[in-house]
Amino acid sequence: EPEVTQTPSHQVTQMGQEVILRCVPISNHLYFYWYRQILGQKVEFLVSFYNNEISEKSEIFDDQFSVERPDGSNFTLKIRSTKLEDSAMYFCASQGLGGETQYFGPGTRLLVL
Amino acid sequence: AQSVTQLGSHVSVSEGALVLLRCNYSSSVPPYLFWYVQYPNQGLQLLLKYTSAATLVKGINGFEAEFKKSETSFHLTKPSAHMSDAAEYFCAVSDLTGTASKLTFGTGTRLQVTL
Numbered sequence: 324e325p326e327v328t329q330t331p332s333h334q335v336t337q338m339g340q341e342v343i344l345r346c347v348p349i350s351n352h353l354y355f356y357w358y359r360q361i362l363g364q365k366v367e368f369l370v371s372f373y374n375n376e377i378s379e380k381s382e383i384f385d386d387q388f389s390v391e392r393p394d395g396s397n398f399t400l401k402i403r404s405t406k407l408e409d410s411a412m413y414f415c416a417s418q419g420l421g422g423e424t425q426y427f428g429p430g431t432r433l434l435v436l
Numbered sequence: 437a438q439s440v441t442q443l444g445s446h447v448s449v450s451e452g453a454l455v456l457l458r459c460n461y462s463s464s465v466p467p468y469l470f471w472y473v474q475y476p477n478q479g480l481q482l483l484l485k486y487t488s489a490a491t492l493v494k495g496i497n498g499f500e501a502e503f504k505k506s507e508t509s510f511h512l513t514k515p516s517a518h519m520s521d522a523a524e525y526f527c528a529v530s531d532l533t534g535t536a537s538k539l540t541f542g543t544g545t546r547l548q549v550t551l
Binding site: 355381428 | 470479481541543
């Protein structure tokens, strides 16, 4: 069964450093998402992406964040200058055309020190 | 704006007992509703979804949920809990299909199953 994959599973970084989180969505899906879950809190929407552009972004998704689909398979989330409060689990999800379900990857746990 | 309220951050049941996890939603348009399960140190797995067809929806692992428009609810049930059901359960709402539509999640309910 096709699944969404994410790398790395864990990342530790210093405050102010740039991080890139990678996702490989399900191959025929067209809609892509990033969510995050701060420890002990609910899952929050960050951004949605379709047809090579952002469809919607939340207030969390400020100028420090960017997304890209560089090669038609990977979908990346970049945080330019990480802050302590960026520490969270980041989930990628993908959705097929005409489908309602978002399929989630296993997540990347980011720790900013 | 859409929102989801999950009553009870922690629910504990005995093995074999009924599981009832509550979810109420708020939406200005007909909603699509989802239950996801998160096992420890894992991602989110879809349990079941309501997309305006049958109001009683059956999902994986013996779970089901009933959409009640008059009560704006979508409670998750399972007749007989199993130890393997211990996990965190999230209710989520979406307002569109076939487009890039975000999910709005509730705060989650952690289900504990005891012997």
